[in-house]
Amino acid sequence: MSSCRVLGLLSGTSMDGIDVAVAELRPLGDGVAELRPVGCTELPYPAGLRERLVAALPPAELDAREFCALDTEVGRAFAEAAERGTAEFGDVDLVASLGQTLYHWVEDGRARGTTQLGQPAWIAEATGRPVIADLRARDVAAGGHGAPLAGVLDALWLAGRPGPAIALNLGGIANITVVGGPEPLAYDTGPGNALLDAAAWRVTDGAATSDLGGRLAAAGRVHPGLLAEMLADDYYRSPPPKSTGKEHFGPAYLAEAVREVALSGPDLLATLTELTAATVADACLAHAPRCVVASGGGVRNPALMAALRARLGEVELRVSDELGLPADGKEGYLTALLGWLTWNGLPGNVPGTTGAEGPRLLGSITPGAGPLRLPEPASEPVRRLRIAHSTTPREAA
Incomplete structure (x- = not known):
């Protein structure tokens, strides 16, 4: 070698x-x-x-x-x-x-x-x-x-840590790798930043490609009805291993979801931030982890990380930089x-x-x-x- x-x-x-x-x-x-x-x-x-x-x-x-x-x-x-x-x-x-x-x-x-x-x-x-x-x-x-191919890195990198441990990637699509069980398990949980980016583009008429720093979401309020409707997507209940992408969670998906809902740009971003946090946390908690180690562009979004911490409760949430691997x-x-x-x-x-x-x-x-x-x-x-x-x-x- x-x-x-x-x-x-x-x-x-x-x-x-x-x-x-x-x-x-x-x-x-x-x-x-x-x-x-x-x-x-x-x-x-x-x-x-x-x-x-x-x-x-x-x-x-x-x-x-x-x-x-x-x-x-x-x-x-x-x-x-x-x-x-x-x-x-x-x-x-x-x-x-x-x-x-x-x-x-x-x-x-x-x-x-x-x-x-x-x-x-x-x-x-x-x-x-x-x-x-x-x-x-x-x-x-x-x-x-x-x-997600990240499973090979995560399984090797987190081997030997007290488990179960979960490596979370908050990219356009969010995915997790569960390490510490009988064998590593990894899958896409659903949207990470994909819908947030599409919404930022939509509400700023193309001036922004993302909700940089989570500022739009922080200024808004979650729309419970829209959140409940989006959480009903069948993807979240399908068993792993599974994968998805923008062919499902993309701009067309977002346009259809808000077609009959009137809400401000900040409220839309707040709702989508909560959607990502809820679906990621639900997937993580299903494996009873002791620790979640996050990486990807989403870790630089304070609104998303705060929503995720609230959803994870007592489960420790760390950023991969703390373990020597730059999150970016x-x-x-x-x-x-x-x-x-x-x-x-x-x-x-x-x-x-x-x-x-x-x-x-x-x-x-x-x-x-x-x-x-x-x-x-x-x-x-x-x-x-x-x-x-x-x-x-x-x-x-």
Whole structure:
């Protein structure tokens, strides 16, 4: 098993930019690996690209030309982000990309397919490094949901902690990983920031893409009727493993929900904040956790975190920064870990978290500037992940 520096790239369901994270990963022996965060950042999409991505979401009709253009332009944006990442945090051995999810096809509770944009050839051409991409499709082909892949990081990172412990990601879609039971369990709980972002865009006539700092929600009051109606969505009662996305909890969903409800912008944001807090807390409390460790963009929303703390009651709520893993960069570091596992011939999914028939090697590899030379496959699985003290870019170089 080789040690290497990996750059992780992704854009979440919020479509608010490209997350970049560089990690040093190395085996320590006896099934233990170490992840040292080097640095992370977020870069906005080029002007107009986010709006085109949002416009391509269901129920919109997307023709082949626009699909090709978006796949190419997201790939070029990811390539530029990778170049910026190596300029800021130092050179890397390989790049891993989760791309930009455009559509997650689920029917009758089963994932049938998944589409991520961001042609990896552009990243390989720009960096000269091998690129591991298309990391979800193999899990779906094996009967899984292809999400949440965060289960592999969470299961390794929280192994050995008093449990049950829950890792919570408050991205566009919220997901949890439950560690400490017979086997790890992970699933999407429902909307995280997705409906909040759609509502902020709606009530500000496009001036805001999110309720930055939760200020709109803090100025409003929860509408009990709308909250009750939205909590009745069948998704919340379907059993895990399960996954969802903006094809369900997106702008069209929000427009239909408020079609016959008259309320102010702040009241709408307050209600949607409570919806996210309620559905996340209900999912967490069903597993009787001792601690919930949160990450993702939602942890920077004080209104959401306050509502979630109130709903969790006596259950401890911590932010992943407190345990050494930067909350803003966690998904980027997850992507780097997934790439490193594939590079070393190790599965990147946890069947109990995605529903796949078994462990699978994930992704497809695009060679870099030179011939592709993979290391010898690992002789033992990784069972625990230690998060090491972060390095500065200068130390890392």
